[in-house]
Amino acid sequence: VGEFEHIAKIRRLAEKTTLPGESVRLGIGDDCCLVAAGSDQEFALSTDTIVEGVHFRLDYFSYYQVGVKAAAAAISDLAAMAAEPVGSLAAVSISESAAESALEDLASGLIDTCEKYGCPLLGGDLTRSPSPLVATVTVIGKLPAGTAIRRSTARPGDEIWVTGSPGDAAAVLAVLENARGGCGPRPQVTEEQAARLHEPVPRLAEARLLRNYGLATAMIDISDGVAADLNHILESSGCGALLFGDRLPVSEFSRSVAGNLALRPEHFLLYGGEDFELLFTSGQQAVQKHLAGLRKKSHTSFTLIGRITDKIGELAIIRENGRLEQVEKTGFDHFKKPETTNRKESS
Amino acid sequence: VGEFEHIAKIRRLAEKTTLPGESVRLGIGDDCCLVAAGSDQEFALSTDTIVEGVHFRLDYFSYYQVGVKAAAAAISDLAAMAAEPVGSLAAVSISESAAESALEDLASGLIDTCEKYGCPLLGGDLTRSPSPLVATVTVIGKLPAGTAIRRSTARPGDEIWVTGSPGDAAAVLAVLENARGGCGPRPQVTEEQAARLHEPVPRLAEARLLRNYGLATAMIDISDGVAADLNHILESSGCGALLFGDRLPVSEFSRSVAGNLALRPEHFLLYGGEDFELLFTSGQQAVQKHLAGLRKKSHTSFTLIGRITDKIGELAIIRENGRLEQVEKTGFDHFKKPETTNRKESS
Numbered sequence: 001v002g003e004f005e006h007i008a009k010i011r012r013l014a015e016k017t018t019l020p021g022e023s024v025r026l027g028i029g030d031d032c033c034l035v036a037a038g039s040d041q042e043f044a045l046s047t048d049t050i051v052e053g054v055h056f057r058l059d060y061f062s063y064y065q066v067g068v069k070a071a072a073a074a075i076s077d078l079a080a081m082a083a084e085p086v087g088s089l090a091a092v093s094i095s096e097s098a099a100e101s102a103l104e105d106l107a108s109g110l111i112d113t114c115e116k117y118g119c120p121l122l123g124g125d126l127t128r129s130p131s132p133l134v135a136t137v138t139v140i141g142k143l144p145a146g147t148a149i150r151r152s153t154a155r156p157g158d159e160i161w162v163t164g165s166p167g168d169a170a171a172v173l174a175v176l177e178n179a180r181g182g183c184g185p186r187p188q189v190t191e192e193q194a195a196r197l198h199e200p201v202p203r204l205a206e207a208r209l210l211r212n213y214g215l216a217t218a219m220i221d222i223s224d225g226v227a228a229d230l231n232h233i234l235e236s237s238g239c240g241a242l243l244f245g246d247r248l249p250v251s252e253f254s255r256s257v258a259g260n261l262a263l264r265p266e267h268f269l270l271y272g273g274e275d276f277e278l279l280f281t282s283g284q285q286a287v288q289k290h291l292a293g294l295r296k297k298s299h300t301s302f303t304l305i306g307r308i309t310d311k312i313g314e315l316a317i318i319r320e321n322g323r324l325e326q327v328e329k330t331g332f333d334h335f336k337k338p339e340t341t342n343r344k345e346s347s
Numbered sequence: 348v349g350e351f352e353h354i355a356k357i358r359r360l361a362e363k364t365t366l367p368g369e370s371v372r373l374g375i376g377d378d379c380c381l382v383a384a385g386s387d388q389e390f391a392l393s394t395d396t397i398v399e400g401v402h403f404r405l406d407y408f409s410y411y412q413v414g415v416k417a418a419a420a421a422i423s424d425l426a427a428m429a430a431e432p433v434g435s436l437a438a439v440s441i442s443e444s445a446a447e448s449a450l451e452d453l454a455s456g457l458i459d460t461c462e463k464y465g466c467p468l469l470g471g472d473l474t475r476s477p478s479p480l481v482a483t484v485t486v487i488g489k490l491p492a493g494t495a496i497r498r499s500t501a502r503p504g505d506e507i508w509v510t511g512s513p514g515d516a517a518a519v520l521a522v523l524e525n526a527r528g529g530c531g532p533r534p535q536v537t538e539e540q541a542a543r544l545h546e547p548v549p550r551l552a553e554a555r556l557l558r559n560y561g562l563a564t565a566m567i568d569i570s571d572g573v574a575a576d577l578n579h580i581l582e583s584s585g586c587g588a589l590l591f592g593d594r595l596p597v598s599e600f601s602r603s604v605a606g607n608l609a610l611r612p613e614h615f616l617l618y619g620g621e622d623f624e625l626l627f628t629s630g631q632q633a634v635q636k637h638l639a640g641l642r643k644k645s646h647t648s649f650t651l652i653g654r655i656t657d658k659i660g661e662l663a664i665i666r667e668n669g670r671l672e673q674v675e676k677t678g679f680d681h682f683k684k685p686e687t688t689n690r691k692e693s694s
Binding site: 010023024026027028032033035037038039040041043045046047048049050051053054055086087089090091093103104107111120121122123124125126127128129130131132134136138140142 | 356357370371373374375379380382384385386387388390392393394395396397398400401402433434436437438440450451454458467468469470471472473474475476477478479481483485487489
């Protein structure tokens with residue numbers, strides 16, 4: 001049983017036994033839950049864990065970067081609902097044998113990142129752990145009641161858009177993992193490229209623009225790859241999707257790493273997450289009208305990559321030659337065996 | 348450097364870099380942080396981690412009980428501020444080699460406990476971990492603005508009260524740890540006693556009564572023992588305390604286990620936590636007037652155990668013969684070496 005099946009089972013358990021009270025507007029199953037805060041606001045909350053050896057390795061992540069990544073990954077869930085950060089809580093289990101400075105570096109990475117995005121650290125829990133390092137960050141955001149952008153509200157005919165060039169973080173990871181093994185091709189990684197993995201930027205500003213312009217019908221942040229995360233929208237919304245193979249915003253870097261590994265150019269975009277770009281759906285031509293403004297105000301690219309269809313559960317890609325291919329819907333799955341996953345770090 | 352010093356350092360870092368925004372009413376340093384929710388309410392939030400081999404062992408905790416304990420420990424932080432539960436988020440890192448049923452049992456324990464206390468599970472994150480099992484639960488509670496009972500508001504002259512008989516969970520743990528080693532005395536543990544460790548009861552009802560009667564001037568839940576947790580109140584409030592040695596509500600069971608281990612009768616009450624009783628301060632004679640009602644409505648005992656003094660930082664105990672002794676202020680400290688801690692499981 002894979003992670004997603006486990007989560008589905010737990011969700012069913014939780015839904016069976018819990019009825020939302022007056023305060024609960026949305027429970028398990030989206031990037032955040034929603035809780036009423038007064039008459040006209042809602043709080044959005046999400047919790048996100050990163051584990052040494054699963055989400056990062058300490059031989060190419062500094063403790064500071066672990067703190068940055070843990071905070072950014074959690075804050076990205078607020079962006080995915082278009083919520084404004086309010087604050088965060090962190091729980092860290094760290095080895096007793098870790099250097100004196102390790103915990104301070106990690107805390108500095110956490111606190112700096114929380115501060116940078118207006119999501120100050122308001123509490124936490126610290127535990128000695130035999131191993132490995134585990135950091136869980138819970139974020140609290142707020143937004144006007146009823147304005148959260150959910151996964152479940154995409155409609156057939158909607159356009160599918162992404163910010164930036166998803167897959168870059170996974171491409172960096174592939175390079176670092178190959179270098180680590182001491183074999184295979186070793187393309188250069190610039191500092192800017194490495195930052196895509198080590199210090200991802202939650203797309204809060206982009207989400208705010210989308211909310212203000214009323215553009216997104218559904219949204220998610222890309223943590224497991226376009227295929228897996230788009231599929232979450234499809235399952236929640238009861239739709240299918242067709243991706244335009246020639247329009248995917250694959251960076252030159254990501255394409256080159258994929259080529260060196262004999263993978264398709266779009267491999268990391270489809271199956272590698274962790275750069276936390278946004279994927280959203282929008283009514284036809286709606287984004288186009290605001291595209292110049294979106295790009296100018298956010299300094300981020302927005303790319304139309306496909307269309308929502310009424311073929312429930314079908315995720316396909318149309319190639320330049322017109323051929324339709326089914327896309328495997330999985331991304332990185334912590335509970336699957338290494339040979340069936342797409343990411344090097346799972347082995 | 349011990350855990351408490353680490354936390355103090357992180358707190359200073361966080362305080363230096365973060366200014367509470369309009370929404371943040373209370374940051375790091377109490378059982379919960381407080382965030383404004385509309386004009387007349389506040390949300391209280393806390394995060395709590397339990398780690399295999401540190402907070403529990405799987406040879407005398409079932410997965411179900413781990414779930415119960417993780418949820419109860421977190422919900423207890425809401426009781427400590429006298430907040431009403433709204434919902435919870437759980438992050439679990441579990442070994443890939445754990446049995447198929449383990450995760451479901453753990454989730455059931457979590458979900459049942461959250462449901463039991465009106466704190467439904469609203470979201471979560473699930474990760475494969477090489478080892479050990481780590482469960483982090485974040486709880487959200489609410490209360491009328493300004494009514495949270497903090498640690499920092501005890502005043503010299505206030506009475507010090509506790510609910511129930513703190514230390515029972517630590518006594519059970521001592522019995523189980525001794526049985527585990529295959530040596531030492533093995534007193535019988537009844538199911539009811541064992542439940543004090545395995546399925547602690549967050550004192551929500553008692554906290555609600557204290558809030559409604561306006562009785563508590565400061566409050567904390569006892570997770571590390573009366574000595575360490577009372578000391579948190581003393582440090583936050585800038586006071587000292589004198590405990591009445593002949594009035595401590597040590598259960599017969601806890602006294603007997605301590606005796607068998609050649610420890611003082613009050614050892615587990617002072618230095619063992621995890622049964623999550625409440626410790627609170629109150630104006631003179633204030634509780635006495637409501638004592639019958641408190642006991643009848645909550646079915647829990649309330650015991651006067653001491654007095655807040657103006658001797659800043661001094662924690663003393665007065666013995667039956669009138670002798671004053673200083674009390675060591677430490678409880679269980681995850682970052683200290685085994686020989687300096689008071690709990691068996693730390694070794």
